[in-house]
Amino acid sequence: MMTKIKPHGPLPSQAQLAYLEDELAAFIHFGPNTFYDQEWGSGQEDPKRFNPTKLDAREWVRVLKETGFKKLILVVKHHDGFVLYPSAYTDYSVKASPWRDGKGDLLLEVSQAATEFDMDLGVYLSPWDAHSPLYHVDREAEYNGYYLAQLKEILSNSAYGNAGKLTEVWMDGARGEGAQKVNYEFVTWFETIRDLQGDCLIFSTEGTSIRWIGNERGYAGDPLWQKVKPDQLGTEAELDYLQHGDPSGTLFSIGEADVSLRPGWFYHPDQDNKVKTPKELMDIYFTSVGKNGVLLLNVPPNKAGRFAEADVKSLRGFAQLQQQIFGHNLLKHAAVTCKTIAGKGAAVVDNNYDTSCEPKAIQGKATFIFTTPQPISFNVLSVQEDIRKGQRVEKFSLSYLDVQGKWQKIATGTTVGHKRLLSFSEVKAKKIKLTIDESRGIPAIAEIGLYRQSP
Numbered sequence: 001m002m003t004k005i006k007p008h009g010p011l012p013s014q015a016q017l018a019y020l021e022d023e024l025a026a027f028i029h030f031g032p033n034t035f036y037d038q039e040w041g042s043g044q045e046d047p048k049r050f051n052p053t054k055l056d057a058r059e060w061v062r063v064l065k066e067t068g069f070k071k072l073i074l075v076v077k078h079h080d081g082f083v084l085y086p087s088a089y090t091d092y093s094v095k096a097s098p099w100r101d102g103k104g105d106l107l108l109e110v111s112q113a114a115t116e117f118d119m120d121l122g123v124y125l126s127p128w129d130a131h132s133p134l135y136h137v138d139r140e141a142e143y144n145g146y147y148l149a150q151l152k153e154i155l156s157n158s159a160y161g162n163a164g165k166l167t168e169v170w171m172d173g174a175r176g177e178g179a180q181k182v183n184y185e186f187v188t189w190f191e192t193i194r195d196l197q198g199d200c201l202i203f204s205t206e207g208t209s210i211r212w213i214g215n216e217r218g219y220a221g222d223p224l225w226q227k228v229k230p231d232q233l234g235t236e237a238e239l240d241y242l243q244h245g246d247p248s249g250t251l252f253s254i255g256e257a258d259v260s261l262r263p264g265w266f267y268h269p270d271q272d273n274k275v276k277t278p279k280e281l282m283d284i285y286f287t288s289v290g291k292n293g294v295l296l297l298n299v300p301p302n303k304a305g306r307f308a309e310a311d312v313k314s315l316r317g318f319a320q321l322q323q324q325i326f327g328h329n330l331l332k333h334a335a336v337t338c339k340t341i342a343g344k345g346a347a348v349v350d351n352n353y354d355t356s357c358e359p360k361a362i363q364g365k366a367t368f369i370f371t372t373p374q375p376i377s378f379n380v381l382s383v384q385e386d387i388r389k390g391q392r393v394e395k396f397s398l399s400y401l402d403v404q405g406k407w408q409k410i411a412t413g414t415t416v417g418h419k420r421l422l423s424f425s426e427v428k429a430k431k432i433k434l435t436i437d438e439s440r441g442i443p444a445i446a447e448i449g450l451y452r453q454s455p
């Protein structure tokens, strides 16, 4: 890789880069709430009601893999405290349920399927626990020890994960109104995760590798910087700050946009007709992945332990749409003109993220001009910075040469980062120009694409 520019700002770890490249992760919320038809449990739910009769973890993973998801985050323990594997530290788990005669281990079943299909696996382990009697300010040390013991139990068991590897731990920040204000020993928890699972991503309210994007609609901010100042985070962080990140941030942090395929995080039969359509999912893809983020989409199994038909249909439609739109870059055969300080202009259309071009700015602007063999019709732009050099672009625009030989602006954008998508009214042209109007130093542009989305 030819390069002249020096890294700028915080850079992603290998695991962060891999997640950005993977783009799509799935969440699975499943537990007593599924059987009580509710979103939040009190911790007093009867474990005997947990009895999925047709649960098939292999089927979950197969469907998710076939529809483009690269990672699955299983809610191993939600706020009700019920644990989906037979933990040695509590009886409030699958052990107390009739499922598989109390001998079941859902984390194990999902791990085996993830290993078979090579799906990355993460675990959600809720810090707030409404069931545990230790969840009390007077028993803080004991509670923290309990949480830590379960973390260790999961992360050190080689039967859990994709071939023993867990790639994300999700520490939700929610706590019920009346709940005890127990302080969490985050430092010890984070150290333990790193000790046991190396570069495992951590989602939390603190300055870790992944932050919440500030809403549950799958909507990242514009601009979006994948960096933050850790002292601006914590449970009281401004939602706006989470949504946009910080151009002067010192920590590389991925804004993870989470949203459910259905209105609720858990399955509710009366929401069967409210499943997001492939088109709605594609809109969310644009507002998350297409803004330089990642999308964590929740697909909640029903009481039987299966994905509802409508959900699978929608996921398949979404996968097809992705292929239809992004399967073919209309700039593939274009000639690229660009003054560079390193790399060739052609590197941005070679469909290889590992080759990039460092354009030379003239009067503060760097341009890429594309000439296609035939006029092309397009309405979607994709731009990618090589994020391994740091995130720099602040403003860019797209224009085409009209029949009078004048450049006409089509669209403008702010940050780029790993991937930025813009959609606009369809244009037909043969000469197209992408301008980097403002940037924090010379950027490394890895890929540029034009696509057509059917109306």
Ligand code: FUL
Binding pocket: 039, 172, 173, 174, 258, 265
């Ligand atoms: C929230 C939780 O309270 C919801 O139940 C859900 O798990 C969501 C992903 O995070 O904070």
